[in-house]
Amino acid sequence: MIDAPIARVWEVLRDFNSHGAWHPAVGESQIEAGEAADRVGCVRSFFLKDGNHIREQLLALSDRDYSFTYCILEATLPMRRYVATVQLKRVTDGERTFWHWESTFEVPRDREREFADLVGRGVYEAGFEGLRAYLRRGPTGVRAAPALPPGEPLAGQAVVATAFGGPEVLEVRPVQAPAPGPGQVRIRQTAVGVNFIDVYIRRGEYRMIEPPAAIGMEAAGVVLDVGPGVAHLLPGDRVAYACPPPGAYATVRTLAADPVVVLPEDVAEETAAALMLKGLTAEYLLHRTHRVRAGDWVLVHAAAGGVGLLLCQWARALGARVIGTVSSEEKARVARAHGCEFPIVARGYRFAEEVRRVTDGQGVEVIYDGLGREAAAENLESLAIGGHWVAFGQASGAHERFPDLAAKSATLSRPVLFHFTAGRARLKEMAERMFGALRSGTIRVEIRHRYALVAAAEAHRDLEARRTIGPIVLLA
Numbered sequence: 001m002i003d004a005p006i007a008r009v010w011e012v013l014r015d016f017n018s019h020g021a022w023h024p025a026v027g028e029s030q031i032e033a034g035e036a037a038d039r040v041g042c043v044r045s046f047f048l049k050d051g052n053h054i055r056e057q058l059l060a061l062s063d064r065d066y067s068f069t070y071c072i073l074e075a076t077l078p079m080r081r082y083v084a085t086v087q088l089k090r091v092t093d094g095e096r097t098f099w100h101w102e103s104t105f106e107v108p109r110d111r112e113r114e115f116a117d118l119v120g121r122g123v124y125e126a127g128f129e130g131l132r133a134y135l136r137r138g139p140t141g142v143r144a145a146p147a148l149p150p151g152e153p154l155a156g157q158a159v160v161a162t163a164f165g166g167p168e169v170l171e172v173r174p175v176q177a178p179a180p181g182p183g184q185v186r187i188r189q190t191a192v193g194v195n196f197i198d199v200y201i202r203r204g205e206y207r208m209i210e211p212p213a214a215i216g217m218e219a220a221g222v223v224l225d226v227g228p229g230v231a232h233l234l235p236g237d238r239v240a241y242a243c244p245p246p247g248a249y250a251t252v253r254t255l256a257a258d259p260v261v262v263l264p265e266d267v268a269e270e271t272a273a274a275l276m277l278k279g280l281t282a283e284y285l286l287h288r289t290h291r292v293r294a295g296d297w298v299l300v301h302a303a304a305g306g307v308g309l310l311l312c313q314w315a316r317a318l319g320a321r322v323i324g325t326v327s328s329e330e331k332a333r334v335a336r337a338h339g340c341e342f343p344i345v346a347r348g349y350r351f352a353e354e355v356r357r358v359t360d361g362q363g364v365e366v367i368y369d370g371l372g373r374e375a376a377a378e379n380l381e382s383l384a385i386g387g388h389w390v391a392f393g394q395a396s397g398a399h400e401r402f403p404d405l406a407a408k409s410a411t412l413s414r415p416v417l418f419h420f421t422a423g424r425a426r427l428k429e430m431a432e433r434m435f436g437a438l439r440s441g442t443i444r445v446e447i448r449h450r451y452a453l454v455a456a457a458e459a460h461r462d463l464e465a466r467r468t469i470g471p472i473v474l475l476a
Contacts (some may be wrong), residue, residue: 004135006090007475011452016058022134050077063455080106106258112277151179156252158214159456163202167460177252180227185257191273193218194472216248218277220269230257238263242277249474274471279434282310284420290366290388294319297364301371304331305342306471312339319440330403349374353383383408
């Protein structure tokens, strides 16, 4: 067992050349021919600290299954037909990982016990202990800013959209985070939030980048250094942000300091990465765009999503009666447990009839709509007279035109979070209300889906296929 989330352990192990950093028996190691260390077929050539030399080849790697297989091509040790598999599994009772490592091989007769002990103790058990120690002291455990040469860029990795398109356009590339200039901060990022706006940007529906460019709007981590004129942040501060421009899918990043907030001591970085964009969205939707009052009927679309679960909890705490649409019975159970009094499993974007039945024909005072085009007609049918339709997202596509609102004397809003958080004073006020709601238990954040940063494409596939419930976090 490794006392770390599976995505964090996998982030290390999927790098086929990482063993030189954490295994106590491994000395100098390199990937031959300059190939990527996660490319199937790559060969690592390394020396053990006892002087033996080994060449191993990566045969298979699966980010979905958290597993890889490799073999020995040649070695100064008398081992033949060596094939090994590493498999990680999530432990359900806490943030721990089960690491299964096994191999088969042939050795000279009468030396079986010797080599079983060598591999079992010298390779596996030593490796387990080495990785435990590495994760305790490694970059993801840093809580104090290291001293950096002034003005020097810092190397890292980022997930880049190489073109507009599907998840397959996402690629991990090396990046350089420059030293912060006036009004800027440089952050070593530990957790990154995944949101549907990232999908819109990747597809090219929101033209906020020109490929190749990093994506992502939300992350948390530790301040490394700040530029001139930055007074509210210090090196070593734990911080988070949710703001343009895109570029949050990265291990290290330099950006404007104004949108970055210091985390309260009781808020973990992973929680902040899951909360910032979605929590601030819930805050402005419920308290600024439409001020929900006790007794209001509220319809929340995608009620089991990251924003949806926060809206359901917070609206219920304000005294509203919450109806939510979801895509499965499992998501209905989760939404109900988070304050959605009447979850509707809506197939084919059909929900208005059930909404009107639940409200005795009245309809709802407000709809929080992240679905977009396909839900438009049903939304109008679900509104009460004088109701408010808040269209803050477009998961099913952008609206080409809205139905005739005069049929319900309805009000339409098309708000954007970043207009509300553009000023530091208002951002601070919104963040304090959000963290206060978290502290009081008004809202809670349950992270069911964690991926290594390098598996961002897999996270996008699962998000678009509606295989996720609640927030998604990439561990950097």
